[in-house]
Amino acid sequence: MEIYGYARCSTDETRQDINRQKRELKKLGVHSEQNMYWEYESGTKDDRVELNKLLNKVKQGDTIATTEVSRITRSTKQLCEIIELVQRKKIKLIIGAFVVDCTKGELDPMTEGMLKMMGVFAEMERNMISQRVKSGMAHAKAKGKSIGRPRLTVEKLPTSFIRHYPKYLAKEINQVELARLCNCSRQSISKYIKIYNTL
Structure with missing residues (x-):
């Protein structure tokens, strides 16, 4: 068990x-x-x-x-x-x-x-959070503020990704294992790889 x-x-x-x-x-x-x-x-x-x-x-x-x-x-x-x-x-x-x-x-x-x-x-809490976020975004947009996260650049990539990425390139690990080593999601890893490959 x-x-x-x-x-x-x-x-x-x-x-x-x-x-x-x-x-x-x-x-x-x-x-x-x-x-x-x-x-x-x-x-x-x-x-x-x-x-x-x-x-x-x-x-x-x-x-x-x-x-x-x-x-x-x-x-x-x-x-x-x-x-x-x-x-x-x-x-x-x-x-x-x-x-x-x-x-x-x-x-x-x-x-x-x-x-x-x-x-x-739990579902009700999520719906209330979503409603507050939408209201906040609409308010910020009405005031002319930019919405969304700052653009991620190569210089801002996590050091853990930079350290372990060569193992991925050498096919020693796959994307899921790389995500675990970097303590992040697979979606983030895909994004980091795309950004890194713009070098």
Whole structure:
């Protein structure tokens, strides 16, 4: 029986640090780095690569740990699908201090109801954040301010990417492994490679 961890941030490593979640996962019992799945993706996206890998990997008796519901999903629909999978595979789901144990049987209605309510609040929070961001952008645009991130240049590429990129060029590692070494998303790695190749 294995204990796996899942961590997620919605924006890339330059704006959010995923290491705090990793530290919390270790406290929840995920001691092996190989059992830790993490990515920079939206919590509403239902085809997240690392999450799907984890959900396909777990087997009966295993445990999935995450720091809070919003890390594993911000979609009530997807949370219901994950709850069904937890029951079907008879695994344990740890969400911070909240434990959903289906290793010995079905999920009791009270626990299921509480879990779904947590999912509703996570989705509602995401919608409120999105609304505030859109309102803020519209206000800034009306004042004539430029919208969006500053343009990333070769000089601003992370030092970890510069250090490990030669291994990728030598085909010693692939893009996923490079992303892990640089502690960033695959999308960021693709962007960094494109920028670096403009030299």
